[in-house]
Amino acid sequence: MSAAIWRLVGFLAAVEIASGVLQGYYTPLFSDIAEHLSIADGDVNWFEAAQLMTAALAVPVLSRLGDLLGHRQVLLWATLVTALAGWGVALAGSFWAFLVAWAIQGVYTVWLPMEIAILHDRSADAPDQPALVRRGAALLVLALEVGVIAGALSAGALQPLWGMEAVLMVPAAATTIAFVAIWFGVRDTAAPVARGRLDLPGTGLLALALAGVLGGLVVVRLDGPGSPWAWLLLVLGLAVLAAFVRVERRSTSPLIDVDALAAPRMWPVQLAAALFGMSVLGAQIPLSTFARTDPAEAGYGLGVSAAAIANVIGLYVVCMAVGAMLSPLAARRLGVRGMLVGAAVLVALGYATFLPLHATLAHAMLAMGIAGIGSGALVAALPAAAAQAARVGATAEAAGLTNATKTIGGCVASALFAVALAATGSISDPGAGHAPLSGYLTVWSICAGSALLAALALARLPRDEHNLTTSPATLA
Incomplete structure (x- = not known):
């Protein structure tokens, strides 16, 4: 360098x-x-x-x-x-x-x-x-x-x-x-080499679509999946999103080039970012509440203090840093595709470890350590892979979309996890008691499953390493 x-x-x-x-x-x-x-x-x-x-x-x-x-x-x-x-x-x-x-x-x-x-x-x-x-x-x-x-x-x-x-x-x-x-x-x-202007109609439609979809997910968290308002907002948001796609395809200066997203070097990265967001953004609160739950009262949990949770989070963050620093070396040894797939598999393995091993603090630290290494590699490598696969003049758009899709994945997971962990099926009644253990097992299963799906998506990236390192001008 x-x-x-x-x-x-x-x-x-x-x-x-x-x-x-x-x-x-x-x-x-x-x-x-x-x-x-x-x-x-x-x-x-x-x-x-x-x-x-x-x-x-x-x-x-x-x-x-x-x-x-x-x-x-x-x-x-x-x-x-x-x-x-x-x-x-x-x-x-x-x-x-x-x-x-x-x-x-x-x-x-x-x-x-x-x-x-x-x-x-x-x-x-x-x-x-x-x-x-x-x-x-x-x-x-x-x-x-x-x-x-x-x-x-x-x-x-x-x-x-x-x-x-x-x-x-x-x-x-x-x-x-x-x-x-x-x-x-x-x-x-x-x-800047990009030409055009900011697509105001597309921006407005995207804002309405996100307000509907994310607003519906918030209502799911508050009132549970039985709320008709939640489903109405979700349906309206998805309908506006479909209109957004049609408008973007006709625009000469789209906010998001939806056709470019379908390219074989781009869609696996963006899909993986959304799936990865489900664990990296959605799992922290369930981990915290599980760790604080007293096993003498609920029959499960770690019953640890806030300081012990801080240690687990600290280990997770350190492992993320290690994963990020190892990702360039892994890319040289395994190729970019192999590194990305391996990182996603580590995230899946980390959360899958919670399914049989969740009785002690050591179990939690083992699981989060494994997931942290994979998560750190993905946080560093996904935006870089998207930027490299972007057409000329769209590097920030491509890299930024990995964060946007990751955020949406986190919102979806947050709603799903809130329902899974609600003792009564609705988090609007926080006094109903502890969440069932099956709810936490569902959370870990979703995290592991979404990471495994991310690995399968990333496996669809081109096999030849040269395809991922060619000048962006050839990747439009």
Whole structure:
């Protein structure tokens, strides 16, 4: 890796550390945030739903703007918006102000795809461009996981010492520093090669489709699968999505090139990202509640403290970092396809381990360690593989779609898991008792099954390694 690329990765790593802080810092504080805002603990779930919906829409729109206007410019503006939203979160005096600011923070999910697009642009003349991008992506994911650990530890250390407003300023400050790092350390890349404009009709239809589908999934979580409103929203969302596909196919400047998504080098990556999202975004809360459940009361569970759960999460994050760093080496030894398939199989094996082994903390750490290695490799490699397979002028769009589809997969899993773990079939009655053990076994089975399906999808990538490393101009 050249000195210029090393320098670029170093400044972009500052952005990913901030991203990790955003993802790890708030988790230990949710109960304190609920008390700070004078809301019930259950209302915290609205934060997750609002941010996921924002991310699902923001990523494809901002990714397209990155291809049209410049990846560095969009990364800079997305970081500024996230920083301002972070300060809004810290200073919000009411639930609704906090919710709006929290939702806007979801634009940070476009950072990694935009950074990979920048690496792709800056290494265009290198003979080993795909390997350079994979190594750079692995280092960025390592920085992300460092940020997650630092954020979680900082929150736990500062919460007893500072007031809540001051505690909540830390992520905003980290994002502000990331903005400065981009401003001074990331120079403009070559002029954008994409032509056209932002597809406003397509953007509007996509927003309506996501509002319907994700809104329906939220209602499923709240009222269970028997709610007619949930199914109505889902059907309406899917109908609008079908209209979106028709509009995009006729557009001369589509928000998402749906025909390109059907290419043999693209659809397996995007489908795998959606399936992977079911475990990487959907399984953390079930893991936490299972671990905290007292086996003397429920007949299952680990009955451990919050500190022990933090150790499991810490192990998972460390293993993700290891997986990300090993992914370029595995790609050289096994080929890109072999590396991606192997990583997905590891995720499936990790969650499948929970099915027979779930009685002790050591069992949980073994399962999450295996899944973490595979997850880290996929987080780093899927956006890079999508960017490499993209047509000219669409690298950010392709990389960003892996995050968007991953988010949607997480939303689907979140709804399914909420139903599976509801003791009465509806999570609207939290006092009904512990979830059945069969619910947790269903969660682990879905995670393992979705990861295995992701592996099967990735196995459909071209066999010849050269096909994955050819210049993007030939991959339209």
